[in-house]
Amino acid sequence: xxxxxxxxxxxxxxxxxxxxxxxxxxxxxxxxxxxxxxxxxxxxxxxxxxxxxxxxxxxxxxxxxxxxxxxxxxxxxxxxxxxxxxxxxxxxxxxxxxxxxxxxxxxxxxxxxxxxxxxxxxxxxxxxxxxxxxxxxxxxxxxxxxxxxxxxxxxxxxxxxxxxxxxxxxxxxxxxxxxxxxxxxxxxxxxxxxxxxxxxxxxxxxxxxxxxxxxxxxxxxxxxxxxxxxxxxxxxxxxxxxxxxxxxxxxxxxxxxxxxxxxxxxxxxxxxxxxxxxxxxxxxxxxxxxxxxxxxxxxxxxxxxxxxxxxxxxxxxxxxxxxxxxxxxxxxxxxxxxx
Amino acid sequence: xxxxxxxxxxxxxxxxxxxxxxxxxxxxxxxxxxxxxxxxxxxxxxxxxxxxxxxxxxxxxxxxxxxxxxxxxxxxxxxxxxxxxxxxxxxxxxxxxxxxxxxxxxxxxxxxxxxxxxxxxxxxxxxxxxxxxxxxxxxxxxxxxxxxxxxxxxxxxxxxxxxxxxxxxxxxxxxxxxxxxxxxxxxxxxxxxxxxxxxxxxxxxxxxxxxxxxxxxxxxxxxxxxxxxxxxxxxxxxxxxxxxxxxxxxxxxxxxxxxxxxxxxxxxxxxxxxxxxxxxxxxxxxxxxxxxxxxxxxxxxxxxxxxx
Amino acid sequence: xxxxxxxxxxxxxxxxxxxxxxxxxxxxxxxxxxxxxxxxxxxxxxxxxxxxxxxxxxxxxxxxxxxxxxxxxxxxxxxxxxxxxxxxxxxxxxxxxxxxxxxxxxxxxxxxxxxxxxxxxxxxxxxxxxxxxxxxxxxxxxxxxxxxxxxxxxxxxxxxxxxxxxxxxxxxxxxxxxxxxxxxxxxxxxxxxxxxxxxxxxxxxxxxxxxxxxxxxxxxxxxxxxxxxxxxxxxxxxxxxxxxxxxxxxxxxxxxxxxxxxxxxxxxxxxxxxxxxxxxxxxxxxxxxxxxxxxxxxxxxxxxxxxxxxxxxxxxxxxxxxxxxxxx
Numbered sequence: 001x002x003x004x005x006x007x008x009x010x011x012x013x014x015x016x017x018x019x020x021x022x023x024x025x026x027x028x029x030x031x032x033x034x035x036x037x038x039x040x041x042x043x044x045x046x047x048x049x050x051x052x053x054x055x056x057x058x059x060x061x062x063x064x065x066x067x068x069x070x071x072x073x074x075x076x077x078x079x080x081x082x083x084x085x086x087x088x089x090x091x092x093x094x095x096x097x098x099x100x101x102x103x104x105x106x107x108x109x110x111x112x113x114x115x116x117x118x119x120x121x122x123x124x125x126x127x128x129x130x131x132x133x134x135x136x137x138x139x140x141x142x143x144x145x146x147x148x149x150x151x152x153x154x155x156x157x158x159x160x161x162x163x164x165x166x167x168x169x170x171x172x173x174x175x176x177x178x179x180x181x182x183x184x185x186x187x188x189x190x191x192x193x194x195x196x197x198x199x200x201x202x203x204x205x206x207x208x209x210x211x212x213x214x215x216x217x218x219x220x221x222x223x224x225x226x227x228x229x230x231x232x233x234x235x236x237x238x239x240x241x242x243x244x245x246x247x248x249x250x251x252x253x254x255x256x257x258x259x260x261x262x263x264x265x266x267x268x269x270x271x272x273x274x275x276x277x278x279x280x281x282x283x284x285x286x287x288x289x290x291x292x293x294x295x296x297x298x299x300x301x302x303x304x305x306x307x308x309x310x311x312x313x314x315x316x317x318x319x320x321x322x323x324x325x326x327x328x329x330x331x332x333x334x335x336x337x338x339x
Numbered sequence: 340x341x342x343x344x345x346x347x348x349x350x351x352x353x354x355x356x357x358x359x360x361x362x363x364x365x366x367x368x369x370x371x372x373x374x375x376x377x378x379x380x381x382x383x384x385x386x387x388x389x390x391x392x393x394x395x396x397x398x399x400x401x402x403x404x405x406x407x408x409x410x411x412x413x414x415x416x417x418x419x420x421x422x423x424x425x426x427x428x429x430x431x432x433x434x435x436x437x438x439x440x441x442x443x444x445x446x447x448x449x450x451x452x453x454x455x456x457x458x459x460x461x462x463x464x465x466x467x468x469x470x471x472x473x474x475x476x477x478x479x480x481x482x483x484x485x486x487x488x489x490x491x492x493x494x495x496x497x498x499x500x501x502x503x504x505x506x507x508x509x510x511x512x513x514x515x516x517x518x519x520x521x522x523x524x525x526x527x528x529x530x531x532x533x534x535x536x537x538x539x540x541x542x543x544x545x546x547x548x549x550x551x552x553x554x555x556x557x558x559x560x561x562x563x564x565x566x567x568x569x570x571x572x573x574x575x576x577x578x579x580x581x582x583x584x585x586x587x588x589x590x591x592x593x594x595x596x597x598x599x600x601x602x603x604x605x606x607x608x609x610x611x612x613x614x615x616x617x618x619x620x621x622x623x624x625x626x627x628x629x630x631x632x633x634x635x636x637x638x639x640x641x642x643x644x645x646x647x
Numbered sequence: 648x649x650x651x652x653x654x655x656x657x658x659x660x661x662x663x664x665x666x667x668x669x670x671x672x673x674x675x676x677x678x679x680x681x682x683x684x685x686x687x688x689x690x691x692x693x694x695x696x697x698x699x700x701x702x703x704x705x706x707x708x709x710x711x712x713x714x715x716x717x718x719x720x721x722x723x724x725x726x727x728x729x730x731x732x733x734x735x736x737x738x739x740x741x742x743x744x745x746x747x748x749x750x751x752x753x754x755x756x757x758x759x760x761x762x763x764x765x766x767x768x769x770x771x772x773x774x775x776x777x778x779x780x781x782x783x784x785x786x787x788x789x790x791x792x793x794x795x796x797x798x799x800x801x802x803x804x805x806x807x808x809x810x811x812x813x814x815x816x817x818x819x820x821x822x823x824x825x826x827x828x829x830x831x832x833x834x835x836x837x838x839x840x841x842x843x844x845x846x847x848x849x850x851x852x853x854x855x856x857x858x859x860x861x862x863x864x865x866x867x868x869x870x871x872x873x874x875x876x877x878x879x880x881x882x883x884x885x886x887x888x889x890x891x892x893x894x895x896x897x898x899x900x901x902x903x904x905x906x907x908x909x910x911x912x913x914x915x916x917x918x919x920x921x922x923x924x925x926x927x928x929x930x931x932x933x934x935x936x937x938x939x940x941x942x943x944x945x946x947x948x949x950x951x952x953x954x955x956x957x958x959x960x961x962x963x964x965x966x967x968x969x970x971x972x973x974x975x
Contacts, residue, residue, distance in 0.1 A: 482954050483951045486917075580932045
């Protein structure tokens with residue numbers, strides 16, 4: 001936390017953009033899982049992406065890698081990596097891009113490793129899909145990587161079922177590092193693990209980031225983890241980004257009622273325990289999202305008391321507005337200055 | 340076979356639907372009807388049942404009446420399916436044969452389903468030693484080849500009437516279905532509604548028959564269809580080998596005489612083709628029904644439509 | 648390894664149950680099988696071998712000893728593979744008839760079933776990987792329809808169209824008449840040609856089962872995270888399909904091997920009957936029709952043991968393919 005406080009925000013965000021999503025839209029049959037999302041990840045930063053399950057976080061990760069399962073497909077926008085649009089690349093170009101430039105740590109540590117393949121071989125085939133390297137050399141590299149994440153290199157001959165959940169997740173992180181990518185996507189990397197292991201793993205990622213210099217897209221529903229580890233945080237709701245801000249700013253000065261609710265549903269790491277409130281209701285059906293602000297059916301500030309505001313909230317879609325440098329919010333309340 | 344009716348997205352536990360005229364169609368039947376595969380299958384099986392029912396009306400002769408003057412005739416207007424080497428009309432044999440084959444398959448499937456559901460679900464629910472024993476016997480029956488076993492059993496039996504065959508078939512074939520139903524019941528036994536019934540002190544028998552089975556109705560229906568078609572095949576097969584109830588008229592018996600008289604080798608295709616095709620048609624209908632039921636209970640199996 | 652020990656234990660029990668069923672069947676059925684059996688022998692043959700009546704009685708029932716005594720005697724004889732004499736091939740011992748016919752059947756069903764397995768899993772794999780494309784839409788329905796046909800009907804159709812009309816294959820028996828069985832080129836090539844059509848029929852009848860099994864499991868496997876991660880790793884599509892998805896999807900269908908192989912053995916009885924192929928299946932049918940109960944019983948036991956051995960092989964394969972079983 002202290003390291004984060006000392007670093008001025010400006011130097012962090014002024015690094016050149018690594019990955020830019022511009023109006024990214026992903027459809028699953030009739031459901032629009034991601035609807036016109038703009039996001040920028042700068043070199044070497046940790047961008048947190050928060051939101052309830054089903055809000056489109058994982059879909060964004062899979063869209064960047066272009067491993068969406070049918071009927072999911074990118075139906076609009078662009079994914080620009082170092083100035084080059086990934087949408088429309090040939091299958092072979094996309095294959096070369098994966099893992100080499102962007103690697104990914106998957107949601108369930110239990111299931112992301114092939115159960116019938118030795119751990120070492122799962123390093124080897126990632127390396128050999130991209131580099132000319134013999135098996136022996138690849139295994140030697142894999143041993144080094146395992147050591148780096150704190151696992152006995154002899155485990156290279158183990159099968160996944162012989163490792164604990166935390167160890168498996170470290171193995172996956174080591175595999176993700178194996179081609180020294182510029183960006184690592186962490187998709188709910190610690191959800192299946194207990195709280196202590198969660199923190200250990202994230203601290204390790206942070207330390208590795210210092211050495212390797214990769215950027216991180218950290219996807220989770222756990223905002224308290226993001227407040228601790230991310231540089232910037234974007235909050236998603238029903239396929240849209242509703243608020244994005246530097247991490248400490250979001251922690252202290254969240255503007256969107258949804259972000260506020262999200263913050264209240266996790267206990268703060270420091271400070272006195274408060275009552276957790278959470279957000280009543282459940283996310284909307286994306287095949288038929290509510291008109292106007294998608295959050296309005298669950299929003300505590302959406303009442304008929306203020307007729308004009310109510311009309312806007314239920315009929316007009318809010319757009320992201322910058323309320324402070326680096327802090328944008330999509331909310332009618334904020335625009336009207338009533339928040 | 341790529342495009343399917345999109346309306347089958349309904350949950351399995353669809354409520355019973357009321358149709359005009361106060362006729363109550365059970366929800367699961369309606370569901371099976373909505374799937375294209377099972378609908379085609381049901382129509383095929385139903386048309387074969389109709390064919391069997393009206394057999395006396397459409398037959399030109401008694402199925403076993405022989406007429407050596409009209410022997411070995413290829414299909415013609417008068418003998419639609421040709422005649423046997425004894426001059427019997429094959430069309431009449433196939434029509435009357437449908438009655439016996441369908442009745443026998445249906446009865447055997449009914450008996451096997453009762454046995455399989457009772458034993459399989461009871462085993463899964465009670466667990467422990469009872470489950471071990473029943474599961475052991477299910478597995479033993481699956482490794483002893485059913486056809487050779489049935490061949491030997493039929494050999495020892497000197498009297499092979501329809502109902503004897505029904506009992507023998509059911510006794511050997513129940514294991515195929517019991518394995519499926521036991522697996523299904525195992526996944527249900529720890530659901531809330533079963534635990535609730537258990538904690539309120541309901542008897543095992545009541546839980547098995549009143550709680551578990553009604554919730555497995557689509558699996559039980561699938562198991563019934565499965566054993567129905569296996570029983571049809573096996574029964575016709577045993578008759579084809581000369582080991583069934585050889586006194587009556589059935590598809591398998593027509594096939595047996597075609598085989599032992601070497602009619603195929605003499606270039607006569609009709610004595611084996613028509614009864615074989617009737618059997619294949621019925622079995623295909625049942626298989627389609629089964630595939631449809633599988634798709635309904637596992638929607639992932641459906642071929643996806645291209646999203647637009 | 649405890650898993651494997653449990654399986655072995657199960658097979659021993661299963662063989663015991665099969666033997667016991669075999670022992671009880673003639674004793675439970677109405678009628679007197681021994682007199683039916685003796686009716687096939689001339690009085691001179693019976694007089695020449697006075698012990699034969701008692702020998703049949705220990706196999707089929709009718710002695711004056713207790714059933715337990717008979718049971719122990721019966722198990723003892725089976726342990727030495729002594730099934731007595733075959734009446735339809737009198738005075739050849741049953742074991743010799745079995746030894747002569749079984750190799751033909753095992754060759755047919757072994758070759759055909761392995762081919763059906765390889766072909767079926769390959770088709771199921773590709774069909775699931777490329778849903779709604781050519782293989783899924785055309786090849787899968789063809790094999791499903793073929794496997795829904797009764798095996799003997801497929802055999803008759805093959806006999807008529809491919810054998811009789813097209814003259815592509817010999818249509819009857821296991822080898823040309825005039826050829827003596829033995830380990831020589833004339834016999835082996837003749838036997839090979841005669842086995843082709845029956846093998847083709849078994850493949851047509853049983854590939855569909857593997858296609859369906861593999862396709863269903865593979866579709867579920869494709870949804871697993873390790874397949875997604877393999878794709879994210881930038882592995883070539885084919886490698887993801889084979890080493891990640893199919894390699895895992897193959898395991899559950901292997902457990903469905905027992906019922907499918909048992910039904911293939913059943914199908915063999917019909918197919919051999921159609922082609923007058925002198926294997927264990929045809930011999931079984933003829934033994935039963937000719938009241939040669941010792942031979943029929945021996946064949947049932949041997950065929951059951953074949954299914955169990957095939958299962959044992961599959962278990963070993965399973966053990967090789969699934970590291971989780973090795974530590975279980």
